[in-house]
Amino acid sequence: MKLMKENIETQIMLYADNELSAGEIRDLMAYLEKYPEYKALLSEYQYSVLQPEEMIFEDKEKLFQHHGRKAKALPLKMTIGIAAAIAIILAVTGYYQRAGNDNLLDNAQKNMVVRASDSFSRKLETVVNPDKSHKKEDPAGTSTAARSTAVSQNITAVSRSSVRQRSDVALIKPVTFLPTVDITADPQPVMILVEPVGPAIMEQQRQTGVRPQARQPGDLLAAQIEAVYEQSDRLKGVHSLVTELDERKSRAVDAWQQIKNTNVILKIGSKEIVIK
Amino acid sequence: MTASEYNQCVNDIADGLYRFAYKSISDEEVAKDVVQQAFLTLWENYGKVTVVKAKSYLFTVAYRRCMDEFRGRKDHVRPDLVIEHLAAPDRTPPDLKTVLQKALSKLTAQNRMLVLLKDYEGYSYEEIATLTGLNAAQVKVYLHRARKQLKDYLVSVRHLI
Numbered sequence: 108m109k110l111m112k113e114n115i116e117t118q119i120m121l122y123a124d125n126e127l128s129a130g131e132i133r134d135l136m137a138y139l140e141k142y143p144e145y146k147a148l149l150s151e152y153q154y155s156v157l158q159p160e161e162m163i164f165e166d167k168e169k170l171f172q173h174h175g176r177k178a179k180a181l182p183l184k185m186t187i188g189i190a191a192a193i194a195i196i197l198a199v200t201g202y203y204q205r206a207g208n209d210n211l212l213d214n215a216q217k218n219m220v221v222r223a224s225d226s227f228s229r230k231l232e233t234v235v236n237p238d239k240s241h242k243k244e245d246p247a248g249t250s251t252a253a254r255s256t257a258v259s260q261n262i263t264a265v266s267r268s269s270v271r272q273r274s275d276v277a278l279i280k281p282v283t284f285l286p287t288v289d290i291t292a293d294p295q296p297v298m299i300l301v302e303p304v305g306p307a308i309m310e311q312q313r314q315t316g317v318r319p320q321a322r323q324p325g326d327l328l329a330a331q332i333e334a335v336y337e338q339s340d341r342l343k344g345v346h347s348l349v350t351e352l353d354e355r356k357s358r359a360v361d362a363w364q365q366i367k368n369t370n371v372i373l374k375i376g377s378k379e380i381v382i383k
Numbered sequence: 384m385t386a387s388e389y390n391q392c393v394n395d396i397a398d399g400l401y402r403f404a405y406k407s408i409s410d411e412e413v414a415k416d417v418v419q420q421a422f423l424t425l426w427e428n429y430g431k432v433t434v435v436k437a438k439s440y441l442f443t444v445a446y447r448r449c450m451d452e453f454r455g456r457k458d459h460v461r462p463d464l465v466i467e468h469l470a471a472p473d474r475t476p477p478d479l480k481t482v483l484q485k486a487l488s489k490l491t492a493q494n495r496m497l498v499l500l501k502d503y504e505g506y507s508y509e510e511i512a513t514l515t516g517l518n519a520a521q522v523k524v525y526l527h528r529a530r531k532q533l534k535d536y537l538v539s540v541r542h543l544i
Binding site: 120124125126156158159161164169170171172173 | 386389394400418419426479480486501505508526533534
């Protein structure tokens with residue numbers, strides 16, 4: 108290429124970019140010797156070339172791979188994203204679990220009856236309040252939880268009368284998680300405590316009149332029914348439920364396993380009952 | 384490519400790749416992310432990429448990743464504005480390196496990366512064309528345009544000083 112005024116700048120840029128051949132460089136130098144006014148332009152373009160600058164990537168360890176293993180290094184953004192997602196899930200789970208606990212304790216303090224399973228409560232209610240039970244069958248717009256709460260209140264009403272005769276009874280439901288509960292804040296704590304004793308032991312109780320200490324997992328439902336049966340003439344029909352409910356003892360076993368390691372402190376008047 | 388060859392690539396290329404990414408996008412964390420993604424991609428394709436091609440492969444991945452980053456930045460802060468702000472209280476004349484970095488930040492993202500590939504990595508126009516997916520004529524035009532911008536900025540600053 109013949110060098111001239113029109114293409115000298117391009118050639119100088121190519122020179123600065125190290126894109127010229129040896130012959131082209133010789134031609135350019137000869138031209139600059141002939142026209143030294145372009146030497147300044149050459150200097151300016153040479154100054155525009157970035158000088159070497161060392162930078163160290165400090166996370167090389169994350170990039171190394173071992174033979175036969177696939178890459179494990181995750182991009183930083185992805186790592187942060189995964190961590191954030193886990194944090195959010197944990198936070199939300201913790202929130203709802205805490206809210207669930209709060210609701211549970213709140214209901215326990217309001218009703219003073221921690222409910223057994225919803226279906227069990229309904230059946231129990233049928234026996235306890237047969238004239239009201241049909242109203243609870245299909246309450247308009249009420250959810251299962253609301254219906255269950257209403258049932259619990261009925262049970263409480265029955266329990267209140269029974270407590271006059273047995274001040275140390277309370278009904279404990281099998282719950283999945285139940286922290287230590289202090290219900291002294293309630294002015295009239297009314298609960299029915301039904302100890303989970305087996306039928307044989309209950310028979311022994313009838314005969315001796317002494318509350319047995321032995322507890323047998325799985326008998327909670329039977330004991331509940333028995334206790335309620337003893338408290339009201341209106342519960343005569345409860346025997347017909349025993350057989351059916353007996354089949355569900357296995358559930359009670361599981362529930363009992365879950366609550367038996369928790370402490371529940373009940374205070375009835377000045378009396379304090381600790382259930383471990 | 385074996386694992387040991389790959390690890391050797393990490394030792395030999397990671398620093399330069401990080402410098403390229405960091406100078407391109409002026410964000411340390413994103414630059415690290417770019418480097419990690421590039422090497423992750425290389426490792427996932429280690430059976431297809433030879434050691435000789437590894438460097439250009441890595442820079443190709445990094446170049447595309449940086450371009451994606453720029454496309455995703457709708458309202459990113461231009462690095463030159465930050466530099467001007469930081470340099471304002473300092474009355475001492477800036478050195479050539481500082482001025483060049485400022486001039487570099489005024490280029491378009493693509494032109495800046497072409498200059499980085501040319502000056503820091505020493506790639507030829509042809510190699511840059513292969514690496515970026517442009518043709519050699521485009522690379523030459525873009526680079527000359529960028530080079531002239533850098534030169535003009537240097538001259539203007541020299542006149543100011």
